[in-house]
Amino acid sequence: MKPVLVDFWAPWCGPCRTLGPIIEKLAAESAEKWTLVKINSDVHPELSSQYEVKGIPAVKLFYRGVVIDEFTGVLPEYAIQAVQAGRPDEAIPLLVDVLKTNRMLDDDGARKLGVALFTVLGASHPVTLAHRRTFDMWLY
Numbered sequence: 001m002k003p004v005l006v007d008f009w010a011p012w013c014g015p016c017r018t019l020g021p022i023i024e025k026l027a028a029e030s031a032e033k034w035t036l037v038k039i040n041s042d043v044h045p046e047l048s049s050q051y052e053v054k055g056i057p058a059v060k061l062f063y064r065g066v067v068i069d070e071f072t073g074v075l076p077e078y079a080i081q082a083v084q085a086g087r088p089d090e091a092i093p094l095l096v097d098v099l100k101t102n103r104m105l106d107d108d109g110a111r112k113l114g115v116a117l118f119t120v121l122g123a124s125h126p127v128t129l130a131h132r133r134t135f136d137m138w139l140y
Contacts, residue, residue: 008048
């Protein structure tokens with residue numbers, strides 16, 4: 001089962017118009033790894049409400065029907081691409097910095113991101129094995 005990346009957007013939203021082409025390009029390049037679904041929040045406000053979308057663009061990554069990661073706003077292409085393009089080792093230093101910062105802010109975002117990455121890679125992936133202590137930090 002492939003993960004599904006859901007992009008909640010609206011045509012009037014400037015950041016959505018910036019992020020949309022980035023995600024669409026990455027989805028086209030990685031169609032065999034994950035599926036992109038775009039939901040216009042103006043047309044489907046009930047879905048935005050159901051998934052507690054507070055601002056757009058809101059991107060949620062589903063795996064087996066569960067949201068395993070999400071972000072609101074625009075991220076640079078390299079940040080999205082490093083994980084989804086099979087180069088998670090390049091993303092680890094960036095994620096460690098996010099974890100350190102977010103831990104001080106008592107934010108759960110870094111933990112969710114670490115758990116999502118571990119879930120997608122699996123326990124026996126070389127990156128998971130090489131950074132096991134980092135993943136353990138995300139869990140506690």
